[in-house]
Amino acid sequence: MYPTLPPLAPCNNEEYRAFRETVRRFVDKEILPHVDAWDEAGEFPRELYGHAAELGLFGLGFPEEYGGTSGHLFHGLVMIEEMTRAASGGLLASLFSHTIGAPPIVAGGSAELKARVLPEILGGRKISALAVTEPSGGSDVANLRLRAERDGDYYILNGSKTFITSGMRADYITVAARTGGAGAGGVSALLVEGNSPGLTRTPLKKMGWWCSDTAQLHFDNCRVPVANRLGPENGAFPIFMLNFNQERLALAMQAYGFARVCLDEASDWASGRTAFGKRLVGHQVVRHKLVAMATRIEATRAMILDLTARLEQGESPIPQICMLKNFAAQTMQFCADSAVQILGGMGFMRGMKSERIYREVKVNMIGGGAEEVLTELAARQLGWA
Numbered sequence: 001m002y003p004t005l006p007p008l009a010p011c012n013n014e015e016y017r018a019f020r021e022t023v024r025r026f027v028d029k030e031i032l033p034h035v036d037a038w039d040e041a042g043e044f045p046r047e048l049y050g051h052a053a054e055l056g057l058f059g060l061g062f063p064e065e066y067g068g069t070s071g072h073l074f075h076g077l078v079m080i081e082e083m084t085r086a087a088s089g090g091l092l093a094s095l096f097s098h099t100i101g102a103p104p105i106v107a108g109g110s111a112e113l114k115a116r117v118l119p120e121i122l123g124g125r126k127i128s129a130l131a132v133t134e135p136s137g138g139s140d141v142a143n144l145r146l147r148a149e150r151d152g153d154y155y156i157l158n159g160s161k162t163f164i165t166s167g168m169r170a171d172y173i174t175v176a177a178r179t180g181g182a183g184a185g186g187v188s189a190l191l192v193e194g195n196s197p198g199l200t201r202t203p204l205k206k207m208g209w210w211c212s213d214t215a216q217l218h219f220d221n222c223r224v225p226v227a228n229r230l231g232p233e234n235g236a237f238p239i240f241m242l243n244f245n246q247e248r249l250a251l252a253m254q255a256y257g258f259a260r261v262c263l264d265e266a267s268d269w270a271s272g273r274t275a276f277g278k279r280l281v282g283h284q285v286v287r288h289k290l291v292a293m294a295t296r297i298e299a300t301r302a303m304i305l306d307l308t309a310r311l312e313q314g315e316s317p318i319p320q321i322c323m324l325k326n327f328a329a330q331t332m333q334f335c336a337d338s339a340v341q342i343l344g345g346m347g348f349m350r351g352m353k354s355e356r357i358y359r360e361v362k363v364n365m366i367g368g369g370a371e372e373v374l375t376e377l378a379a380r381q382l383g384w385a
């Protein structure tokens with residue numbers, strides 16, 4: 001096993017240690033014994049939301065008046081380091097889909113709406129999802145097509161969303177809709193309740209993230225009260241963009257955590273298995289592969305620590321977050337590929353953590369901003385385009 005990395009600097013006091021222990025127990029008792037079966041079944045029990053919320057895992061970064069807790073980014077890192085030990089990105093994506101669905105409610109919802117829905121979501125009693133991507137495209141958010149026409153106190157929605165995490169189960173869906181003209185200035189955010197007439201949902205099958213609920217949503221004259229609008233009409237684009245920094249940081253933390261799992265599995269295997277008269281680690285090629293994995297993991301970890309601290313201090317280092325998200329996904333890809341190779345045929349077998357992580361890599365390189373799109377965003381932010 002790769003030596004346990006010391007806790008990151010701000011995370012090594014008693015409070016963080018206790019929090020880590022809480023998450024670790026939750027993962028050991030409630031997730032690890034079941035996660036393989038959940039992945040095969042294509043879903044996990046809804047009760048898990050309530051259990052995670054009870055431990056305070058859902059409120060990180062949300063206002064205290066609705067059940068949240070402050071000082072969340074390093075707590076988020078500790079939580080993700082522990083949760084990724086279960087080696088299931090799909091579980092994390094669905095269980096924590098409120099981390100992308102609920103921030104626009106906080107940013108743009110009326111006081112009445114926030115008081116009604118946020119405690120339910122943060123308490124794990126209701127599920128929240130974010131619906132931005134459409135069948136016609138997801139990268140070019142400013143050109144989304146789903147139409148919302150005003151009709152008195154309602155908007156009438158027509159169109160589709162796709163690849164939506166928690167799309168089948170969500171009680172509250174934060175939808176990006178076109179209420180105005182072309183481009184970013186015509187986009188509004190609407191909170192659609194899961195039982196709204198005119199909303200139909202279809203589950204989607206995927207390469208990985210099997211236990212995650214992913215759906216296509218169709219809106220056919222679906223009526224949404226104007227009171228459910230989040231932020232100004234035609235002014236929601238910045239609200240959706242705000243989401244991205246933290247989503248990308250969280251995806252980077254997950255990719256780093258999964259890369260570590262691959263290294264540990266490969267290191268254990270290479271230390272115990274024999275080929276050509278010596279342990280696999282006795283072969284220089286194999287042990288150098290392990291060092292190459294560890295090198296990328298250490299570099300990713302250093303970037304995460306730096307950028308988390310900068311975000312906590314109120315900076316918004318957008319180009320560096322884009323670079324980190326891409327770098328972390330590449331680290332995960334390299335480590336998953338290397339681990340499966342070191343595990344040999346066993347790496348191709350279901351039940352191995354590296355096998356699942358290998359199947360999940362591509363979504364980390366596409367979701368939350370495809371690699372090419374983030375590289376271009378970084379270039380623009382740095383004034384090179």
Ligand SMILES: Cc1cc2nc3c(=O)[nH]c(=O)nc-3n(C[C@H](O)[C@H](O)[C@H](O)COP(=O)(O)OP(=O)(O)OC[C@H]3O[C@@H](n4cnc5c(N)ncnc54)[C@H](O)[C@@H]3O)c2cc1C
Nearest residue numbers: 130131132133137138139163164165366367368369370372
């Ligand atoms: C499992 C899963 C869960 C998801 N969950 C959600 C969710 O909860 N909510 C949600 O709204 N969306 C969700 N998504 C959608 C995800 O955010 C999009 O898939 C992503 O933004 C890319 O959009 P797209 O798939 O339409 O690809 P496109 O925009 O069609 O792009 C396809 C490819 O073209 C290339 N490309 C695109 N633009 C450029 C460019 N400017 N320069 C160079 N190359 C480019 C990239 O390689 C990109 O991967 C999810 C996706 C998956 C797979």
